[in-house]
Amino acid sequence: MAETFDPWPEPSPLGDDLPPVLAFSPALLPRQLRGWAMDIAERMNCPADLVAIPAMVSAGALIGRKVGIRPQRRTDWLEVANIWGCVVAPPGSLKSPAAAEALGPIRRLEAKAAAANESAMADHKAREALFKLEKEAAEKSARAALKGEGGTGARDCALSMLLGVTEPTPPAIKRHLTSDGTAEKLGEICADNPDGIMVHRDELLSLFADLDRPEKASARGFYLTGWGGQDGYTFDRIMRGTIRIQAVNISLCGTTQPNRIAGYMRESLRSFDDGMVQRLQLLAWPDFGGTFREVDRYPDTEARQEAQECFADLAELDVRELGATWEEATGPHGVPFLRFAEDAQELFAEWRCALEQRLRSDEMQPAMTAHLSKYRGLIPRLALICHIANNDFGPVSLEATRQALGWAEYLESHARRAYASLSLDHAEAARAIWRRITKGDLPQPFTAREVQQKGWSGLTDAERLGAGLRALQVANRLRVVKVETGGRPSVTYHVNPKALRA
Incomplete structure (x- = not known):
């Protein structure tokens, strides 16, 4: 028998309010990128977050590990500039077109590098053809020498002829940006680009979900190494052989939808305990709505040109002009570094002390604590990016440090929204x-x-x-x-x- 109905009660609202977030402030962006990014956001009628996040990740990717920052006065603690970011936005919010605009400068640099690579490979093929001819001639001469008087002298002469022909080394394939590829292929790219590479995925969580699969444990470990940005890595494969990578430095950026981020974070935090989710430090979940305003005007060409020149300078960064220090003890592959200016150092130390006290308290959930703990390294990285993209030199300035701390406040509000979505x-x-x-x-x-x-x-x-x-x-x-x-x-x-x- 079916249950009988009681009188229907009054319905109540769903408890579905997400915590508020801070709106993006243009002052957070480096001076050379500010006008360009805000111009894109205004013309597209979208929150500036959708442009700012991929723009900052791009800037960090171009700096990579060319130069780092030592956040303390005397220790050798080092951070480099690569960062991971994600924008959470609903369908139809122009998140993909906004990201495409923000990635325009690095895509131009990628196209320029591709043309240079093509020319270098053509030269290499000509050298390979010449090597083949020289090798054949050397082998012929060596045979003739061995047919002569013989003995040790003939053998030494033949060996000298063969050793005198050197096989040309393939040129390093310069890359700035990639969108898809296996971890092994990405490893090959990193081997040629130890200073860093940017990975952009339009739907970022599809990559993360793929890395969650048990058979992708090795690829997941590779990406985690790339987030650190300083350590080497070795692939040993039967078909590909051994690939030794001097340093894996991966910047990562993409977008996702609100109904995907909560589900993924919940499953990932339940199944893994390696901090993969918390590495999405530039995580922005902006508010949408407001009044649409038709904007039909040409782009700000002066601001765009300034931004393009900034990105080009970052790609060809001369760390000597920055006044960076290199320590011989770090070896030939050590990372040159800057430190904070004295006033900036005091500000950072004060902020970090407050952060550490919060992390040691019981005021936050473990997942949020783990997320904010990564701000120890994030804030120096952002300060370094802002400093260089502000076209400043020498020790990292107070202005750049204040910008980085502004990012910390902004990003924490968005992280709280993301982690609150787990229960909502x-x-x-x-x-x-x-x-x-x-x-x-x-x-x-x-x-x-x-x-x-x-x-x-x-x-x-x-x-x-x-x-x-x-x-x-x-x-x-x-x-x-x-x-x-x-x-x-x-x-x-x-x-x-x-x-x-x-």
Whole structure:
């Protein structure tokens, strides 16, 4: 027998409010990039975050490990400029076009490098052809020498002839940007570009989900090494042989949607404990809305030219002009470095002391604590990027340090929104189900299986779907009715007619 209905209660709102976030301030951007980035955001009618995040990651990628920063006065603690970033935005919010505009300068540099690589490879092929001819001639001469008088002298002469022909070394293939490829191929790129490479994925979480697969454990480890930006790596493969990489320095940037970020973060934090999620330090989840204003004007060519020149200078950075220090003890592959100016050092030390006290308290959830702990290295990295992209020299300035600390405050508000979404993800699922109910896309009553079979975005995962249905029950919008069938009870969901009229 079916359960009888009690009178329907009054429906209540879904507890689905995300914490507020700070709006992006133009002052956070380096001077040479500020006008260009804000011009793009204004013309596209999108939040500046969508442009600023990929722009900063691009700048950091071009600096890479050409120069680092030692955040303390006397220790050898070193940070380099590569960073990982992600913009969270709903479909149709222009996140991909905005990123494409922001990546325009580094893509120009990539195209320029490709042309230079093509010319270098053509020269290399000519040298290979010459080497083949020289090798054949040397082998012929060596045979003739051995057919002569013989003995040790003949052998030495033949060996000298063969050793006198040197096989040309393939040129290093200069790269700045890549979008897709296996970890092994990325390793080859890093071997030729030890100062750094940028990886851009439009849907970034597709890459992260792929790296979560057990058979991709090696690739996941490679990316984690690349985030650090300083350590070497060795691939040993039967077919490819051994690839030794002087340093793996990976900058990473992409976008994702709100309904994907919460689900991924929840699963990743539950399944892994290696800090992969927390490495997305430039994580921005801006607010959308407001009044649309038609903007139909030409780009600010002066600001764009200034930005393009800035990126070109970063790609050809001369660390001697910066006044960087190189220590012989670090070896031939050591990273030259800057330190903070004295006033900037005091400001950073004060900020870090406050951060460490917060990390040692119990005021935050473990995942948020782990995320903010990575700000120890992030803030020096951002200060270094701002300093160089401000076209400043010598010790990292107070201005750049204040910009970096402004980033810290801004980014923390967005990180809090992202981690809060873990507990609010069920409300997002509930909203998605309720939208389908109000549109008449589901029968009355309905089952969870009927919802799942529709294949609707965000409602195919049984666990997430169940959480959304439970949230609607708590909000008095649905009621569960179990019908005994002699075996497993049949569970159906009935809609509160008061909620439909609300």
